[in-house]
Amino acid sequence: xxxxxxxxxxxxxxxxxxxxxxxxxxxxxxxxxxxxxxxxxxxxxxxxxxxxxxxxxxxxxxxxxxxxxxxxxxxxxxxxxxxxxxxxxxxxxxxxxxxxxxxxxxxxxxxxxxxxxxxxxxxxxxxxxxxxxxxxxxxxxxxxxxxxxxxxxxxxxxxxxxxxxxxxxxxxxxxxxxxxxxxxxxxxxxxxxxxxxxxxxxxxxxxxxxxxxxxxxxxxxxxxxxxxxxxxxxxxxxxxxxxxxxxxxxxxxxxxxxxxxxxxxxxxxxxxxxxxxxxxxxxxxxxxxxxxxxxxxxxxxxxxxxxxxxxxxxxxxxxxxxxxxxxxxxxxxxxxxxxxxxxxxxxxxxxxxxxxxxxxxxxxxxxxxxxxxxxxxxxxxxxxxxxxxxxxxxxxxxxxxxxxxxxxxxxxxxxxxxxxxxxxxxxxxxxxxxxxxxxxxxxxxxxxxxxxxxxxxxxxxxxxxxxxxxxxxxxxxxxxxxxxxxxxxxxxxxxxxxxxxxxxxxxxxxxxxxxxxxxxxxxxxxxxxxxxxxxxxxxxxxxxxxxxxxxxxxxxxxxxxxxxxxxxxxxxxxxxxxxxxxxxxxxxxxxxxxxxxxxxxxxxxxxxxxxxxxxxxxxxxxxxxxxxxxxxxxxxxxxxxxxxxxxxxxxxxxxxxxxxxxxxxxxxxxxxxxxxxxxxxxxxxxxxxxxxxxxxxxxxxxxxxxxxxxxxxxxxxxxxxxxxxxxxxxxxxxxxxxxxxxxxxxxxxxxxxxxxxxxxxxxxxxxxxxxxxxxxxxxxxxxxxxxxxxxxxxxxxxxxxxxxxxxxxxxxxxxxxxxxxxxxxxxxxxxxxxxxxxxxxxxxxxxxxxxxx
Numbered sequence: 113x114x115x116x117x118x119x120x121x122x123x124x125x126x127x128x129x130x131x132x133x134x135x136x137x138x139x140x141x142x143x144x145x146x147x148x149x150x151x152x153x154x155x156x157x158x159x160x161x162x163x164x165x166x167x168x169x170x171x172x173x174x175x176x177x178x179x180x181x182x183x184x185x186x187x188x189x190x191x192x193x194x195x196x197x198x199x200x201x202x203x204x205x206x207x208x209x210x211x212x213x214x215x216x217x218x219x220x221x222x223x224x225x226x227x228x229x230x231x232x233x234x235x236x237x238x239x240x241x242x243x244x245x246x247x248x249x250x251x252x253x254x255x256x257x258x259x260x261x262x263x264x265x266x267x268x269x270x271x272x273x274x275x276x277x278x279x280x281x282x283x284x285x286x287x288x289x290x291x292x293x294x295x296x297x298x299x300x301x302x303x304x305x306x307x308x309x310x311x312x313x314x315x316x317x318x319x320x321x322x323x324x325x326x327x328x329x330x331x332x333x334x335x336x337x338x339x340x341x342x343x344x345x346x347x348x349x350x351x352x353x354x355x356x357x358x359x360x361x362x363x364x365x366x367x368x369x370x371x372x373x374x375x376x377x378x379x380x381x382x383x384x385x386x387x388x389x390x391x392x393x394x395x396x397x398x399x400x401x402x403x404x405x406x407x408x409x410x411x412x413x414x415x416x417x418x419x420x421x422x423x424x425x426x427x428x429x430x431x432x433x434x435x436x437x438x439x440x441x442x443x444x445x446x447x448x449x450x451x452x453x454x455x456x457x458x459x460x461x462x463x464x465x466x467x468x469x470x471x472x473x474x475x476x477x478x479x480x481x482x483x484x485x486x487x488x489x490x491x492x493x494x495x496x497x498x499x500x501x502x503x504x505x506x507x508x509x510x511x512x513x514x515x516x517x518x519x520x521x522x523x524x525x526x527x528x529x530x531x532x533x534x535x536x537x538x539x540x541x542x543x544x545x546x547x548x549x550x551x552x553x554x555x556x557x558x559x560x561x562x563x564x565x566x567x568x569x570x571x572x573x574x575x576x577x578x579x580x581x582x583x584x585x586x587x588x589x590x591x592x593x594x595x596x597x598x599x600x601x602x603x604x605x606x607x608x609x610x611x612x613x614x615x616x617x618x619x620x621x622x623x624x625x626x627x628x629x630x631x632x633x634x635x636x637x638x639x640x641x642x643x644x645x646x647x648x649x650x651x652x653x654x655x656x657x658x659x660x661x662x663x664x665x666x667x668x669x670x671x672x673x674x675x676x677x678x679x680x681x682x683x684x685x686x687x688x689x690x691x692x693x694x695x696x697x698x699x700x701x702x703x704x705x706x707x708x709x710x711x712x713x714x715x716x717x718x719x720x721x722x723x724x725x726x727x728x729x730x731x732x733x734x735x736x737x738x739x740x741x742x743x744x745x746x747x748x749x750x751x752x753x754x755x756x757x758x759x760x761x762x763x764x765x766x767x768x769x770x771x772x773x774x775x776x777x778x779x780x781x782x783x784x785x786x787x788x789x790x791x792x793x794x795x796x797x798x799x800x801x802x803x804x805x806x807x808x809x810x811x812x813x814x815x816x817x818x819x820x821x822x823x824x825x826x827x828x829x830x831x832x833x834x835x836x837x838x839x840x841x842x843x844x845x846x847x848x849x850x851x852x853x854x855x856x857x858x859x860x861x862x863x864x865x866x867x868x869x870x871x872x873x874x875x876x877x878x879x880x881x882x883x884x885x886x887x888x889x890x891x892x893x894x895x896x897x898x899x900x901x902x903x904x905x906x907x908x909x910x911x912x913x914x915x916x917x918x919x920x921x922x923x924x925x926x927x928x929x930x931x932x933x934x935x936x937x938x939x940x941x942x943x944x945x946x947x948x949x950x951x952x953x954x955x956x957x958x959x960x961x962x963x964x965x
Contacts, residue, residue, distance in 0.1 A: 149289045149307045149319070155280045156180050156257055157313055172285075172937065173964045175867040176896040177312050180280045180287070182252055189225055194253075197225030199267055201236065212238045220245075224267050227253040231263075241268040249274070256281050256301070258293065271296055277303075281327070285310045285896070285937070290325075301327040310937050311897035318343050318898060318936055333365075364388045367396075370945075374927065376435045376493070378404030392416045400427075404435045408494070419470055420478075426464035427494065432456050435493060438924040456493075461486040463494075476515045483507035488532040492909065506531045522547045528570060536572045538590045539698055541565055555606045559618075561599040563719065567592055567698045589690040593626035593637075595698060597719040601645075611652040618645045620678075622722050630690050639685040643722045647676045647713060660736065665745065670733040672751070674711045680724035680760060687765040696720055700763050702839070704813070706801045707731075707787035710751045721763070726756035736790075746790035746798075753782035763848075770839060770848050783812050795822045805836075812836050825960040827862040852919075855879040860954045868895050872903065874953055881918045883908065886953070890931075894964060901933040901946045 159178040160168065171179060189197045204218030214236045216222075222229040222236070222243065232247030245263040251272065252258075260274035277293035279301075280286070288308030295301050302324070309319040322336035334356050341349040355365045364387050372380040384398040398410040408429040415422045434457035443453040451457065463485040471477035485491065485507060507530050514523035528540035549560035569592060577583035601618030623640035631637055651672040658667040686696040700718035703709060710729040731751025737744045759777040762769055783803040791797050800816035813835045820828040835854040860874035873889040890903030906928045911917045917925075933946045950957045 146307070149309075154313050155259065155278060155287060156182055156252075156282075172896055173894060175894065180257075180282050180285060182254065182257060182282060185226075185228070187223070189223065192225035194225040194227045194267065194270065197223075199224045199236075199241075201234075203234075214238070222267070227251075227267070227270070229265065236267075240266075242266050255283065256295075258295070260293070286327070303327070309897075315895070315897050316342075316345055317895075319345075374929070376404070376437065376927070377402040378436070382410075402435070405429060405433045406431055419474075420468055421470075421472070422466075422468040424464075424466050426462065428460070428462040429494070430460055432459055432461050434458075456487060456489070459486070461490055461494075463490055475517065476513070478514075479510070479512045481508050481510045483509065484530075491532065492911070505533060519551055520547065520549050530570075530572045534576065536576045537570050538573050538586075539567045539592070540570045542568050552605075555604055557603040557605050559599070559601045559603070561597075563597045565595045565698070565719075567595065588630050589692045589694045591626055591630055591689055591694055591696055593624055595719060596623045597621065609653070612650065614649040616645075616647045616649070619643070620645060620722055622719070624696065626689070626696075630694075632689065632691060635689050636685050639683075641681045641683060641722050643679045643681045643724075645676075645678045645713065645723075647674065649674045649711065657739070658736065664739040665736040666739055668733075668735045668737070670735070672711075672729075672731045672733070674729040674731075676713055676725050676727055676729075678713070678723040678725040681722055683721065683761060684765075686720070695765060697763065702763065705783060705785065705803050706813070706815075707749055707751065707785040708801075710753055710782075710785055715759075716763070721761050724757075724759060724761045728754045728756070730754065731785075744790065745792055746788070748786075748788045750784065750786045752784050755780055755782070768847055770850060772850070773839065773848065779807075781806075796820050810836060819955050821956040821959070824864055825862065825956075825964060826864060827860070827954065827956045827960065829858070829860045829955045831858040832856070833858075852880050856885070862892075862950075862954060862957065862960065868893055870894070872901070872950070872954075876953075878918065881921065883918065883921055888949075897937055899933075899935045899937070901931075903931045903946055903949075905929045905931065905949075 157178055158167075158181045160171070160176065163171075163179060163181070167179060167181060189200075199222065201214070201216060201220070201222045203216035203220040205216070207215040207217075209215065216234045216236070218232070220229075220231045220234045222234065229243070229245065229249070229251050231245040231249045234243055234245045236243045243265045245260075245265065247261070249260045249263045250257070251260075251263065251265065251274075253270075256279060258272075258274055258277055258279040260277040262275040263272060263277075265272040272293075272295040274293040274295075275291070277290050279288060279290075279293060286308055287310070288303070288306055290303035290306035292304040293301065293306075303322070303326070304324050306325050307319055307321045308325065309316075311317050311319070319342045320336065321340045321342065323338040325334060325336045325339075327334040336354050336356070337352065339349075339351050339354050340347050365385070367384040367386055370380075370382040370384075372382075374380065380400065380402050382398050382400045384396055387395045387397070389395060393413075393415045395414070396410075396412045398412075400408040400410055402408065406429060408427055410425075410427040412423070412425040414424075434454040437454070440453035444450055463483070465483040466480055467482075468478065468480040470479070491504065508527070509530070510525065510527045512523060512525035512527075514521065516522075523546055525544045526540075526542055527544065528542075529537055531537060544563070544565045546561070546563045548562065549558070551558040551560075569587075569590075573587075573590075574583050577586060598621035599618065600620075601616055603614055603616040606613050619642060621640070621642045624638060626637040626639075628635070628637045649672075651670055654669040656667055658665045660667075687693070689695060698718070698720055700716060700720040703712065703715055703717050709715070710731055714723050715725075716723065729751055731749060733747060733749040735744055735747040762773060762777060764773070766774065783805050785801070785803050787801040789799045797819040798817070800814070802814040802816075803812040804810075805812045811834065814832065815834075816830075816832045818828075818830040820826070833854060833856050837850050837853050840849045840851055856876065856878050858874075858876045861871065863871040865871065870892040871889075872892055875887045876885040877883075878885055884906065886905075886907040888903050888905035888907075890901060892901045893899065906926055908921070909925055909927050911925070931946050931949075933944075947961065951961075
């Protein structure tokens with residue numbers, strides 16, 4: 113069970129106490145403060161029906177009933193800064209004393225640029241620019257409006273002191289009252305015996321009271337002494353001192369502690385400290401306590417410059433107590449030693465990740481994606497509810513740099529994967545270099561692609577083996593070496609109004625320099641191959657007006673033919689090179705067969721084979737485009753490959769290839785391949801592809817996605833994925849393996865019940881094994897004052913180290929949990945546990961979140 117409470121990002125300097133009784137005495141002063149606070153909700157309040165369209169666009173969301181808007185001024189000095197404008201005063205009566213002091217009485221109005229003052233009476237000193245105001249005072253500028261009984265204002269600096277003040281901050285919608293209010297220029301507002309909120313008139317969902325509150329709108333934070341948080345006029349929290357965000361900016365200080373509980377880690381408490389180092393740099397250090405594991409630190413550093421965007425993150429736990437595992441406990445009960453059942457108990461464990469992207473918008477670019485960790489189970493143990501840790505079976509260590517000129521694109525990359533399983537890949541790329549040329553003269557396109565890769569031993573390869581002799585035997589049968597690929601071609605890229613014709617001729621080259629330490633005697637350690645290729649891609653366009661689905665469309669019919677020829681080159685010298693007959697496979701795999709495969713010039717992923725092909729692809733597409741906008745609403749395509757000869761080149765040699773692979777290479781025709789895509793309407797989008805085996809009358813693969821989102825942000829997603837008994841092949845898999853079919857359905861919805869309440873739900877079901885991989889459901893309440901989400905979730909803790917894990921599931925492999933997120937509007941962003949989950953699992957949620965603030 114996991115229970116988490118997430119709230120707005122407060123920065124607390126001392127412990128927080130739950131309140132059972134009010135902090136302020138229920139005397140006449142407190143009652144007056146409460147009454148004046150209710151009056152402050154109406155300052156410059158404009159109901160939504162009276163807002164202009166431009167003003168409505170600034171509302172946080174559609175459930176807001178209005179906005180705080182300053183009355184429009186039409187005088188010529190309304191948009192001037194006060195320091196750039198003269199002081200102008202009007203009243204019923206004006207008295208001058210010694211030419212330096214002025215007295216104004218009755219309907220007094222004083223303006224200086226965009227700052228204005230109205231009051232019953234005022235005195236003004238021309239030398240000090242100090243004004244004293246009495247009776248029905250109202251001071252307004254673009255950021256704030258204040259009403260008070262008595263005030264002193266310096267018209268030059270903007271410094272002011274008000275007694276019995278009511279105020280509103282227009283941008284953040286924060287309003288309130290104070291017995292005394294001091295304003296220092298445009299930067300600081302200091303309140304004594306005050307009460308503030310961002311809720312609308314008639315809504316008392318939350319408010320903050322304090323003996324002294326300081327607001328810093330320019331730096332987006334505030335502080336409060338003796339602060340009490342009221343929910344529906346009921347005091348729920350008290351702190352002697354607090355810093356809190358004003359607006360969406362985060363500030364230096366402690367953020368809200370996050371409690372939780374899980375059966376694996378016990379009671380949990382995370383206390384983050386945020387450091388706003390500079391406008392381009394910030395850091396977060398989170399102290400994370402787990403009663404069943406111990407103390408963990410989670411640092412994160414972010415930096416953004418005009419050249420680079422960098423993020424450094426990680427976590428470290430000292431002396432892991434091991435947590436709790438029902439599977440480990442059953443092992444111990446069966447006689448397995450405790451140190452074997454809990455292999456990391458008493459160990460220091462850690463994770464680190466560096467991410468950097470450089471050169472955005474420039475001719476050069478760099479990328480760093482480097483992760484490392486103490487052990488393969490770390491992410492699964494520490495972040496079991498994370499979507500990433502449940503889906504990610506590896507970490508990557510990659511650094512790359514590229515440069516692009518008018519005709520050439522060059523780059524270098526160092527890349528290594530560490531699998532979070534019991535086996536590891538044998539190779540890392542140290543380095544991979546590409547130099548690709550592209551020249552276009554009229555309709556002629558010349559491409560000159562070159563690649564060099566040095567495949568050396570993966571640093572984690574040895575961890576795949578329990579015994580030294582097993583590792584040494586594997587090493588003696590693993591091939592390492594250098595590879596060069598070239599791909600030169602000349603294409604006539606010609607298009608007409610009625611179609612296109614694209615003939616292409618080319619030549620591909622493949623050469624190796626293999627490390628001969630593992631090769632059997634007499635083996636060629638420098639095999640090389642060259643094969644000529646040719647292709648013709650041609651299509652026709654037919655169109656007509658069509659009236660379908662109640663609309664006028666332009667329908668096209670687009671037949672297409674693609675002929676591809678690649679001469680056969682005997683590549684037997686790549687097989688049976690070591691004592692146990694290993695073959696060259698550095699990065700090779702079969703491309704997934706779908707509609708796009710009909711028009712590719714290779715059937716392999718990776719560079720270790722040169723195709724042999726003599727084939728013709730025939731396909732036809734039809735598309736419907738709007739007559740009004742030209743936007744393509746729907747496209748449907750279907751096609752098939754006709755083979756002129758058997759394919760002899762395979763990943764595996766004919767002695768180890770599966771019967772299904774051998775049969776596939778002897779077929780005269782491919783499966784039927786179909787594809788559909790389109791923005792059917794402004795609300796509905798569809799995409800999908802499928803492959804159908806007509807000989808055996810079976811669906812071979814399918815991927816279908818349906819997405820719906822309307823103007824009210826009703827969201828529905830359906831994604832179906834199916835692959836019939838895929839064959840797994842990789843450098844770490846010397847023999848092809850046929851695994852169980854993939855048959856999964858993922859559905860998600862966000863359904864508004866009304867303008868405030870919404871239902872949120874998702875289900876990810878695996879039909880092959882009959883299990884729910886991840887399921888959650890809950891409610892969201894959202895208005896202009898606050899937002900709360902509550903989700904119940906049950907998810908599978910994926911174990912990549914156990915063979916046939918999905919086939920042997922028990923209830924102990926699932927984790928249930930309840931999650932809560934709370935945001936008080938105007939006081940910064942909430943912790944994003946639920947938001948992060950929805951962003952990764954519900955298509956369209958990011959757009960909804962951006963528009964429903």
